[in-house]
């Protein structure tokens with residue numbers, strides 16, 4: 001069983017005195033108090049590196065923390081270990097006869113699953129196990145009517161990339177507590193193509209990594225081909241044959257790898273009835289990779305499309321179909337483009353790797369993969385401003401939980417109001 005120290009809970013009686021010590025004397029930063037109504041406690045987190053201290057204050061006599069303080073006085077209350085799979089961890093402990101407080105996990109704060117090991121088993125310490133919600137992405141196929149269009153968020157399963165690479169020059173001290181990493185420093189993400197249904201047909205925007213990778217690569221990126229695009233299309237009542245157009249934001253494997261599939265030893269178009277719409281200059285870059293971008297441009301994802309005559313190349317920013325407009329962002333790759341979807345006076349935007357997750361709302365939080373980060377920054381700054389001011393519905397292609405939402409800003413802080 002692999003476990004990480006998530007936090008150490010400290011039961012506090014005199015909050016001002018505790019703050020005077022931890023905040024003022026030690027000089028640590030104390031986060032705003034969180035009310036955990038179900039437990040009758042108020043919690044204040046103090047980040048220390050990758051883990052934290054948690055000051056616990058009882059808000060009622062019924063609180064376990066109140067009983068703890070009455071019996072033993074303030075002090076160390078519990079140690080929380082973070083595990084990847086809490087069900088597996090509990091099964092492991094049960095099989096070894098460990099005394100548990102919780103036989104099965106229950107809902108903790110912020111969507112986490114938690115379970116306690118009895119202190120008698122852990123040599124006098126109450127041990128909490130927790131599985132953060134982002135250990136498993138939320139992969140649901142959901143639709144909404146958008147003017148005359150129907151928008152459906154699909155998925156090609158979960159995947160993971162190095163956390164440092166995803167946040168570029170931003171230190172882990174700033175993103176690490178919000179976005180947990182696994183034992184290989186990877187963060188959990190998803191691949192979420194967008195399906196647009198209109199009177200002119202069905203268009204899939206990006207299509208995920210597909211299932212051509214070998215075992216080693218699947219392991220590196222934590223891909224799960226058993227829960228990929230095929231499953232999502234079935235959930236939407238569709239199949240690969242139902243797709244009329246496949247539009248690429250760019251040709252990185254996690255965006256357009258599913259464009260081809262291996263059938264009887266040869267690579268063929270995944271969507272047999274589709275036109276593949278690709279920016280010509282992106283194709284040029286992708287088919288002439290260099291040492292820096294070679295690992296992201298896998299030739300077998302797109303080159304096999306060409307002999308089938310299914311690609312429509314274009315250049316410049318234009319309206320591809322009524323309601324579907326592309327705009328080159330550059331930055332991530334020189335020809336990376338975003339897609340605007342407009343109907344009935346509303347605008348949705350699919351910014352692809354310019355805003356890959358809801359943790360990337362700050363202008364300067366640009367990924368380390370970006371070849372021209374200052375171009376990404378300039379483009380993103382304007383895009384996010386517009387998205388907030390004009391209420392664009394924003395799709396987050398790589399977010400593990402939120403497929404789409406509105407970016408809001410309050411007191412200078414940005415957050416997402418989830419819609420899908």
Ligand SMILES: [Zn+2]
Pocket residue numbers: 250252255332353
């Ligand atoms: Zn990319």
Ligand SMILES: [Zn+2]
Pocket residue numbers: 252254255353356398
């Ligand atoms: Zn990507």
